[in-house]
């Protein structure tokens with residue numbers, strides 16, 4: 001073990017111990033044990049980031065003081081959760097876990113209304129609930145709350161911080177984990193720190209990346225990618241109040257924090273622990289790929305970004321150990337996996353599965369999906385994917401170019417095709433998406449749209465001829481159920497984007513709203529529809545049934561996943577293995593019947609018959625082949641009987 005870290009620990013501990021005296025002996029010991037176990041590697045990481053600073057030791061001291069204080073302030077309920085999670089470190093992978101993400105205002109106006117509607121989540125079977133950003137943010141435009149002005153004050157239009165705390169407790173009592181965003185790459189330009197910087201305080205100018213000389217900003221800009229090219233070319237905005245160029249990766253009102261300054265790290269650790277002690281059980285690390293910046297690099301996914309996130313992780317593990325981290329890295333798949341580790345983020349969005357599911361619907365070919373998943377689906381056993389169909393953001397086609405080339409697919413051409421297809425311009429497309437952040441310089445584009453609109457429901461509504469209309473509607477519903485079935489059965493934590501479970505279509509009214517009109521992602525952020533049409537009910541019932549089924553079988557939670565080759569390039573198939581049950585989930589991803597060789601079933605041990613757990617119907621496996629209807633999905637279990 002590192003001697004210097006141990007020396008530092010011995011020096012620091014005496015100043016920490018007195019802070020804990022108000023706690024009972026068990027709680028004191030818990031903190032001490034975690035501190036001893038984690039401090040050495042934590043210290044090493046911090047030294048790697050900040051060790052060159054004259055004040056390094058003081059910074060470490062003030063940081064560890066903050067950790068002790070957060071533990072002292074953590075309530076009994078949450079400390080009990082800390083102990084429970086310690087006994088069940090796999091909790092986020094269990095079959096019982098079904099996630100949902102939702103905007104409080106779009107769902108129920110405010111927190112008071114929201115608390116009255118919790119039954120909706122219970123009925124659906126939700127056990128993980130991500131509330132979209134709900135803290136104080138600029139009034140006019142706030143990137144849907146992703147520009148935070150105060151991490152401790154709930155936006156008054158939604159309610160109070162106390163109400164959020166109460167909600168967290170209510171949810172926990174119902175077995176639902178509260179998930180909040182940790183928007184740590186940037187604050188809004190109205191945050192106190194930004195205000196102080198504008199008022200000329202050097203200390204706070206240092207919280208951000210502000211260059212008095214444009215040439216200095218340009219030097220960085222040369223190697224950066226434009227993230228929101230529609231908003232502004234380049235990553236810097238001139239701000240007269242600071243008479244300088246401010247680093248704004250996203251919108252001009254989102255100021256990137258300067259983590260080369262340890263004061264920023266410590267300040268944000270405190271905000272993080274505030275969220276943890278408020279009752280958040282999972283934090284979604286927003287835009288984490290961008291958090292560390294170095295001249296001459298892309299400033300994305302840098303090694304020190306990982307060191308920084310591991311440092312946040314260690315701080316949480318010492319002061320609020322139940323807290324889990326979710327990575328939001330929508331980048332090259334090789335980079336996505338680097339954030340996934342129990343010392344960094346134990347769960348991560350799976351943007352690759354999301355994008356490729358849509359890709360197969362457009363191409364009617366599952367090769368790229370299968371090849372990519374065979375290579376990339378497996379992650380460490382103590383971590384999990386968050387699998388999703390849609391979220392509040394656009395769809396970017398982040399598959400690996402090399403995977404495409406392997407199959408003879410030109411990746412750039414393919415992305416153009418996918419964009420054309422999903423914005424409904426490709427002949428015969430069923431989709432009604434909207435382009436997002438088209439970059440004329442690179443030809444890059446992403447797609448907005450609700451799952452239902454992308455899957456064909458919106459188009460079906462525009463058809464006049466009743467038969468054609470009906471066919472299109474049936475296909476769209478089947479597509480929606482097929483995609484949801486895959487995320488519910490493939491392993492990891494499925495997360496529904498609320499509204500999708502009802503097949504809600506695009507809402508174009510954003511185009512008339514001043515703060516939203518330039519951001520097409522609002523098209524897929526409609527107000528929740530409480531009155532139901534027949535298709536809403538059918539989508540909802542289909543998804544509900546699969547949720548119930550998932551929850552009945554531990555295999556579908558922590559069981560292993562094996563992507564199966566050789567069925568047919570019309571189907572996507574995987575086997576789930578667990579102690580008591582084996583599932584073979586096969587989906588026809590095309591609008592034509594697909595047949596799979598009987599031998600594939602028999603090779604997987606499905607002989608002489610199997611049962612489709614979705615319908616409870618018998619499936620004979622002793623034929624030459626088995627035919628699946630368009631978009632049909634089977635959850636096969638072997639055996640004579642299905643119970």
Ligand code: OTU
Nearest residue numbers: 143146227250286287329330331393394
């Ligand atoms: C995230 O997404 C959020 O999910 C967005 O809603 C925010 O606007 C943004 O951060 C800023 O807070 O660009 O289009 O490569 O793609 O982090 C979505 C990663 C985004 C980025 C992702 C970002």
